[in-house]
Amino acid sequence: MRKTLLFLSLLFSTLLSAQEFVTRYETSKGTQTPTYHEIVEWWQKLDAASNKVKMLRKGSTDSGYPLHLVFVSNAGDYDVATIRKKNKRILFINNGIHPGEPDGIDASMLLARDIVTNQYRIPDNVVLAFIPVYNIDGCLNRSPNYRVDQNGPEEFGFRGNGQNFDLNRDFIKMDSRNAQSFIEIFHELDPDVFVDNHVSNGADYQHIMTLLTTQHNKLGGVLGEFLNKTFEPGLYAGMKEKGYDLIPYVNSFGDTPEKGWPEFWDSPRYGSGFGALWNTFSFVPETHMLKEYQLRVKATYALMQTFIEFTGKNADNIRDLRAAAKKIDRHTNRIPYNMEK
Ligand SMILES: [Zn+2]
Numbered sequence: 001m002r003k004t005l006l007f008l009s010l011l012f013s014t015l016l017s018a019q020e021f022v023t024r025y026e027t028s029k030g031t032q033t034p035t036y037h038e039i040v041e042w043w044q045k046l047d048a049a050s051n052k053v054k055m056l057r058k059g060s061t062d063s064g065y066p067l068h069l070v071f072v073s074n075a076g077d078y079d080v081a082t083i084r085k086k087n088k089r090i091l092f093i094n095n096g097i098h099p100g101e102p103d104g105i106d107a108s109m110l111l112a113r114d115i116v117t118n119q120y121r122i123p124d125n126v127v128l129a130f131i132p133v134y135n136i137d138g139c140l141n142r143s144p145n146y147r148v149d150q151n152g153p154e155e156f157g158f159r160g161n162g163q164n165f166d167l168n169r170d171f172i173k174m175d176s177r178n179a180q181s182f183i184e185i186f187h188e189l190d191p192d193v194f195v196d197n198h199v200s201n202g203a204d205y206q207h208i209m210t211l212l213t214t215q216h217n218k219l220g221g222v223l224g225e226f227l228n229k230t231f232e233p234g235l236y237a238g239m240k241e242k243g244y245d246l247i248p249y250v251n252s253f254g255d256t257p258e259k260g261w262p263e264f265w266d267s268p269r270y271g272s273g274f275g276a277l278w279n280t281f282s283f284v285p286e287t288h289m290l291k292e293y294q295l296r297v298k299a300t301y302a303l304m305q306t307f308i309e310f311t312g313k314n315a316d317n318i319r320d321l322r323a324a325a326k327k328i329d330r331h332t333n334r335i336p337y338n339m340e341k
Contacts, residue, residue: 018119021042021116025109025153026110030292030293032153032155033102033293036065036140039109039132039133040132043109046112046113047070050116051076052072053072053076054071055068056070056078058181061137061161061162062161062178063136065136069130070112070130070131071127072112072130073088073126073127075124080188087125088127089192089318090190090193091126091193091307092129092191092195093131093195094182094194096131097134097198098167098168099157099159100138100146101147101198102156107297107298107300107301107304108130108132112128120305125312126311131182134167134178134182136178138162139157142155143158149289149290150199150289151291151292151293152294163175167179168196168271171271172269186274186278190280192318192322193282194271195282195307196272196282196283197285199288200249200288200289204290205247210247210285211246211284211285213227215265218276219281221324221325223322223325226317230314231310234314235283238306238310239306242302251264279325283307285300285303
C-alpha cells in the first residue's frame with residue numbers, strides 16, 4: 001500500500017510538472033513557436049524548478065540582451081572542470097542561429113522538460129549544453145511573412161541579426177557580439193559533439209530530416225575515420241530505430257541523385273566547420289521546410305535523442321580519440337591550410 005502511494009505520488013508529481021512546463025508549441029497544437037521573452041522566461045522557470053538544470057548568462061549579443069547557456073544533466077553539472085573530472089562528455093546544442101528555423105528551439109524545450117520530468121532519461125555520462133536561442137536580435141524581429149514557403153509555424157524570427165549579419169557566416173570574422181560570446185562559450189566547453197539545428201531552404205524530397213555532417217576528410221585523422229565509419233552510420237541506424245529515414249543534406253543545384261551532388265563545403269565560417277577546427281564532432285541537422293512544423297520538431301527531438309544515446313554509448317572512445325587528435329596537433333610541425341575539393 002505504501003509503495004503504491006509512493007508510486008502514485010511520484011507519478012502525480014511527474015504529471016504536474018509536465019503540465020506546469022507545457023510550451024506554447026504544445027498549447028497551440030504544434031502551430032506556434034514562442035517569442036524570445038517567452039523562451040527565456042520558460043527556461044528560467046525550468047531552472048528554478050529543477051536541480052538538473054542550470055541557466056547561465058554568457059556574454060552579450062548585438063540585441064543588447066545576454067546570451068544564455070543552459071546545462072541539463074542528471075547530476076546538475078554546470079562547471080566544466082568538474083564535468084571533465086567526472087569523465088562526462090559534453091553535447092553542445094545551438095538553436096535559432098536562423099530564428100526563422102525554430103525547430104530546434106521548440107524541440108530543445110520539449111527534450112529538457114521531458115528529462116526534468118523523468119519522461120526521458122539521458123545517460124549519466126552525458127551533459128547537455130543548450131543555447132536556447134542564439135540570434136536573439138533576429139528572434140525579436142518576428143513576422144508571418146518571412147520564409148513564405150515554409151510549412152509553419154505561424155510566425156517566427158528573421159534570418160539576419162541586428163546588424164543584418166547571417167550569424168552562420170560569422171564564426172571566423174566575428175563581426176557580431178553574438179559570435180564573440182559564442183566563441184568564448186565554445187572554448188570553455190570544448191564540446192565533444194556540437195549540433196547546430198536548422199531547417200532547409202527549399203529542395204523537395206520525401207525525407208523529413210537531413211543531416212549535414214562536417215566533412216570527415218576535412219576533420220581528418222582518427223576523428224575523421226571514426227566520424228565516417230562509426231559515428232555517422234550510428235546516427236543513421238539510431239534514427240532508423242525511431243522510424244526516420246535520415247539522409248545526407250540535399251545540396252542540389254540542378255543535378256539529379258543519379259548524377260550525384262557534392263557534399264556541402266562547411267568551411268570554418270559555418271558552425272560545423274568552426275567546430276571541426278577544434279576536433280569536435282560537428283553536425284547541422286536540416287529539417288525539410290515543406291513538411292509540417294510538428295513533424296519537423298518531432299524529427300529534431302528524435303535526432304537529438306540519437307546524438308545523446310550515441311555519445312553515451314561511445315563516451316570513452318570519443319574522449320580517447322579527441323585526446324589523440326589534440327596530441328597529434330600539438331606535435332605536428334606542418335599544418336595544411338588548403339585542400340582539394
Ligand atoms: Zn539555417
